[in-house]
Amino acid sequence: MISRRALELATAVLTGSFGMAVVVSSLDNGIGWSSAGVDAGTFPFLTGTIIVLGSLYNLVRGVMPAATLASVPIAITSIELRRLAGLFVPAAIFVAAIPLAGMYVASALYIFAVLAIPRQQSVPRALGMAAATALALYVVFERMFQVSLPHGALAAAFGF
Amino acid sequence: MDNLGELLHGFSIAITLPHLALMVIGVLLGILVGVLPGLGAPNGVSLLLPLTFGMQPVSAIILLSSMYWGALFGGSVTSILFNIPGEPSSVATTFDGYPMARDGRPTTALATAFGSAAFGALIGVILITFLASWVAQVALAFGPAEYFAVYFLAFASFVGMGGAAPIKTVVALAIGFAIAAIGIDTVSGSVRLTMGVDELVKGVNFVVAVMGLFGIGELLVAVEEEFHARAVSSKIEWREVFRAIGRLPRHSVALLRSAAIGCWMGITPGGPTAASFMSYGIARRFSRRGRYFGTGEVEGIISPETADHAAGTSALLPMLSLGIPGSATAAVMMGGLMIWGLNPGPMLFVDQKDFVWGLIASMYVGNIVAVVLVLLTVPVFAALMRIPFVIIAPLIVIICVVGAYSVSNSYLDVVMMLGFGIVGYLFKKLFYPLAPLVLAIVIGDKAEDAFRQSMLMSKGSLGIFFANKLVTCLIVAGIALLLLPLVLQLARLWRKPASAATETTAQEAAREKVTI
Numbered sequence: 001m002i003s004r005r006a007l008e009l010a011t012a013v014l015t016g017s018f019g020m021a022v023v024v025s026s027l028d029n030g031i032g033w034s035s036a037g038v039d040a041g042t043f044p045f046l047t048g049t050i051i052v053l054g055s056l057y058n059l060v061r062g063v064m065p066a067a068t069l070a071s072v073p074i075a076i077t078s079i080e081l082r083r084l085a086g087l088f089v090p091a092a093i094f095v096a097a098i099p100l101a102g103m104y105v106a107s108a109l110y111i112f113a114v115l116a117i118p119r120q121q122s123v124p125r126a127l128g129m130a131a132a133t134a135l136a137l138y139v140v141f142e143r144m145f146q147v148s149l150p151h152g153a154l155a156a157a158f159g160f
Numbered sequence: 161m162d163n164l165g166e167l168l169h170g171f172s173i174a175i176t177l178p179h180l181a182l183m184v185i186g187v188l189l190g191i192l193v194g195v196l197p198g199l200g201a202p203n204g205v206s207l208l209l210p211l212t213f214g215m216q217p218v219s220a221i222i223l224l225s226s227m228y229w230g231a232l233f234g235g236s237v238t239s240i241l242f243n244i245p246g247e248p249s250s251v252a253t254t255f256d257g258y259p260m261a262r263d264g265r266p267t268t269a270l271a272t273a274f275g276s277a278a279f280g281a282l283i284g285v286i287l288i289t290f291l292a293s294w295v296a297q298v299a300l301a302f303g304p305a306e307y308f309a310v311y312f313l314a315f316a317s318f319v320g321m322g323g324a325a326p327i328k329t330v331v332a333l334a335i336g337f338a339i340a341a342i343g344i345d346t347v348s349g350s351v352r353l354t355m356g357v358d359e360l361v362k363g364v365n366f367v368v369a370v371m372g373l374f375g376i377g378e379l380l381v382a383v384e385e386e387f388h389a390r391a392v393s394s395k396i397e398w399r400e401v402f403r404a405i406g407r408l409p410r411h412s413v414a415l416l417r418s419a420a421i422g423c424w425m426g427i428t429p430g431g432p433t434a435a436s437f438m439s440y441g442i443a444r445r446f447s448r449r450g451r452y453f454g455t456g457e458v459e460g461i462i463s464p465e466t467a468d469h470a471a472g473t474s475a476l477l478p479m480l481s482l483g484i485p486g487s488a489t490a491a492v493m494m495g496g497l498m499i500w501g502l503n504p505g506p507m508l509f510v511d512q513k514d515f516v517w518g519l520i521a522s523m524y525v526g527n528i529v530a531v532v533l534v535l536l537t538v539p540v541f542a543a544l545m546r547i548p549f550v551i552i553a554p555l556i557v558i559i560c561v562v563g564a565y566s567v568s569n570s571y572l573d574v575v576m577m578l579g580f581g582i583v584g585y586l587f588k589k590l591f592y593p594l595a596p597l598v599l600a601i602v603i604g605d606k607a608e609d610a611f612r613q614s615m616l617m618s619k620g621s622l623g624i625f626f627a628n629k630l631v632t633c634l635i636v637a638g639i640a641l642l643l644l645p646l647v648l649q650l651a652r653l654w655r656k657p658a659s660a661a662t663e664t665t666a667q668e669a670a671r672e673k674v675t676i
Contacts, residue, residue, distance in 0.1 A: 004590075011586045015331055022338045025353045029345075037616040040348040043608045047337040054331035061327075075589060080384045087383045088582075091376070091557045095574055103565070107558045114554045121551075133555070137562065149562060150571065 004075040008062030012055045019051030090114050102152025108134040167289055170517030173218060174525050182219055183226040183522065187530045190230020191537060195238050201231035201489040202374050202598070206367040207563050209496050217500040218518040222526070224496060225476070225519065228489055229281070229530040232432070232472050236273045236465060237534065241266060249432035249468045252440040256453060256460025263456050270535075271404035272458055273465045276415060278531045279408070280466035283419040284426065284473025285523045292481050292509070292520070302506070304613035305624045309634035310482060311607035315596070316638035326646070328592045336600025337608070339364050346605060347612050359572045366495055366601045367567045370488070372577040373594050375560040377584020379553060401535065411462050414443055418463045422470025427478055432471040439467030473523065479504060480516060484603065488594070491602040 022044055029041030076084070094110040101109065108130040116126035141149055173179070186208075193204030205224050212220035235250035240257035253273060260269040302310070315333055342353045343363030354360040408415065418439040425435035443463035444453045453460045476493075478484045483505035485491035497504045502512060509516055564577035587594055618624035626632045 007586070008590055011590055011592075014583075014586070015335060018335065018338070021355060022341075022353060025355055029348075029350055029352050033620055037347070038612045038620075040345040040350045040352055043611070044338055044341045044353055047334040047341070050334040051331055051338065054327050054334065057327045058331065076384070083383050084380055084585075087380060087553055087557075090554070092578060094557065095561060095578055098561070098565075098574065099571060103562065107561075110558070111554050115551065118550075120548070129551070133558065137558070141562065141566070148569070149565065 001074060001078050002076040002081065005062055007075040009059060012059040012062055016052055016055030016059065019048045019055060022048030023052065086118075098150060098152065100153050102155050103149035104134045104138055105152060105154070107137060163289060166513065166517045167521060169514075170519075170521030171525075173514060173518035174222065174522035179219060179222050179522065180525070180529070182223045183526050183529045184533065186223045186226025187230035187233075187526065187533050188537070190227035190232075190530075191234035191237070191534055192230075193227070194231035194234020194236075201228050202370050202492050204231055205489055205492045205496075206370050207559065209367065209492070209499070210566050212496065213499065217497070217502055217512070218515045220496065220500060221493070221515070221519050222522045224493055225523065226526045226529070228472065228493075229523075229526050230534070231489075232281075232469055233274065233277060233530050233534040236277065236468075237270070240269045240273060240461075249436050249472070250464075252436040252464035253461060253468070255440065255464075256455070256457050259454065260456030260458075260461065265456070267400040268404045269456075269461060271401040272408070272461045274531055274534060275405040275408050276418075276462040276466040277469040278527055279415055280419050280422050280469035280471075281473045281523075281527045284423060284470045285520065285527070287423050287474050288477045288480075288520055288523070292477055292516070304610045304617065305627065306631050306634065308607060308610035308614055309625060309631045309638065310484060311603060311610060313634050313638040313641070315600070315607070316641040325591065328590075329596055332587065332592050332594070332597040333600050336597040337604040339369065339601050340604030341608065347609060357572075359570060362568065364576065364601070365567045365573065366492065366598065368564045368573045368577050369580050369601050370492060370598060371560045371564045372580025373584035373587070373598065374488075375556060375563075376578065376581025377588055377594075379556055380581065380585040381588050383549070383553060407458070408462070411459055414447065414459045414462050415466055417446075418443065418466035419470045422467035422472075423474045425467070426471035426474030432468045432475070435471035436464035436468040439463040473527075476519075476523075480508060480519070481506060483606070485599065488598045491598055495602060 026041035026044035026048060029044070030039040031041045031045045032039055090110060090113060094106055097106040097109070111133050112126050112130035115121040115129060116123050120126075121129070137149065189208070190201065190204060193201065193207075204227055208224060208227060212223060215223070232249070236253050236257070239250040239253040240261050257269045257273060260266075338353065340363075342360055343351070344361060345352050351361055421439045421442065422432070422435045425438065426432070440453075440460065440463050443459055447453070447457075447459050449457055449459065472489075475485065475490045479490040479494050479497075483494065483503075485494045494504050502508060502515065560577060560581075561574055564573045565571065567573055584594060586592075587597070614624050624631075625635050
């Protein structure tokens with residue numbers, strides 16, 4: 001279970017650290033005025049500073065028990081968290097598998113795993129849908145629109 | 161009228177068989193992404209974008225804008241039939257549309273929605289027809305300082321009128337700016353903000369950001385709440401369709417007011433979502449039957465729908481004539497314009513007459529095509545909604561992954577897209593507005609260039625932003641919009657009767673809803 005406050009804090013920390021990274025990185029390009037006008041790092045430096053300041057404000061507001069926050073104390077319940085993970089974790093594994101298995105094989109496996117493992121569909125139907133997805137991707141992208149999707153390291157090893 | 165002649169010429173370009181076919185395809189695809197939760201007009205358009213690179217610009221924009229109309233209409237279908245807004249901008253339509261459909265009047269609700277939506281779109285297109293080249297002529301007098309002032313006004317109006325918490329809007333904007341700055345700097349040629357990752361030199365493509373923010377982000381929001389999709393009868397009774405449309409003129413006040421709100425919010429980048437909520441709120445306050453709102457009132461459907469479509473349509477006006485997109489979808493389309501080698505902005509009306517007037521004429525035709533198709537396809541899409549979410553969700557993930565990869569054949573883009581998905585989910589959950597973020601990613605570096613060029617011209621003096629009447633007005637208006645939320649808050653603190661405290665909480669909660 002994640003409280004609204006914790007979520008606000010985490011997001012503020014996330015945006016704030018992105019802002020810090022922008023500020024630090026922009027210093028390399030120089031900030032201020034030179035013979036070529038405004039230096040390249042100035043604008044990113046300013047936006048980075050605004051992000052940091054805004055995140056600090058949101059952080060403080062998140063800590064303080066404001067009226068709007070109190071009205072929704074729980075942002076994500078444990079059931080919702082499980083549902084979120086149920087969608088995101090397979091998606092992340094799918095993306096991680098693309099360099100090795102290639103887009104077609106990975107997406108077919110992904111569809112099959114998502115449908116068959118939680119017993120949403122019977123195994124033959126899940127197999128059929130997985131094959132149909134990969135085939136549709138191949139026909140639309142590789143054939144119709146000549147966009148080459150990654151075939152993966154495995155396919156390369158087999159000489160495709 | 162000069163414009164009318166140009167418009168007739170435009171019709172001769174738009175009404176050709178291949179272009180009509182493109183409209184039908186675009187509208188159908190648009191209705192599809194509008195109906196599907198998790199896919200919206202911005203990423204529908206960005207998905208199609210790579211496929212248009214080989215086309216004539218005018219054919220490409222007709223395809224994309226038809227998709228846009230389709231998505232606007234499609235979003236209302238699921239709002240009314242299932243209480244699931246397919247698009248953020250049709251959230252307000254659920255308030256009265258769903259109760260009316262549940263009462264056994266789905267046909268009336270749908271016909272009213274489509275009729276008023278078409279009216280809103282028509283007003284938006286007429287506005288574009290008569291104002292576009294005028295706005296463009298004024299804009300021709302623009303120098304870097306004026307451009308920066310307009311960008312500034314656009315950004316400021318998000319902060320002042322967007323409805324979200326102002327500081328969150330500022331953070332979202334600034335993050336967008338920082339993302340836009342990643343890669344090679346166009347003024348000095350130096351490499352910025354890559355943090356040591358060589359692949360980032362090309363910058364972060366806005367398609368990647370949009371796919372993650374809208375596609376994956378919305379999917380995560382959708383999967384979190386269980387769907388209670390309860391279908392109502394989706395059979396269309398044709399006689400009732402005409403009767404409902406025939407009743408529309410009785411609500412002409414609501415229609416005109418909502419269209420005006422929509423046009424204003426479309427031109428200033430308030431966007432369709434804010435426009436529909438604002439229009440619904442105002443209608444509830446001023447309608448004689450205001451207290452029945454929420455139980456299936458006709459005006460409760462008319463107001464958000466008219467404003468939504470008027471805003472969606474007129475959002476294309478600043479994109480075409482100034483190069484400033486009024487909505488996220490317009491921002492994506494503008495990216496397309498640049499890829500096709502067109503330069504959005506005043507010169508478009510001089511250099512690319514066929515393109516501009518072909519597009520404007522296609523808006524009239526495209527909207528008629530969209531109304532007809534959307535009425536015909538309601539039963540089909542209602543059947544689609546019966547496909548369980550567990551099957552739709554992985555398909556949307558695959559579409560986003562493939563879309564992000566195919567932008568520039570980069571695996572890093574896919575990983576970034578997933579990252580943007582988490583950011584999109586967090587931002588939606590905590591009411592950070594996404595539209596300013598996307599806006600800043602698309603035009604952030606243009607605003608920066610304009611600022612730095614004007615600084616070069618003035619040798620570093622900020623006085624150039626107050627050098628003439630036009631630029632001063634724009635800058636002052638921008639500053640006023642920036643400070644508006646602050647002033648309102650101070651005014652509220654100043655009065656602050658104890659009894660009003662509960663009301664402000666309710667208002668704030670309502671305001672947070674607006675920014676979804």
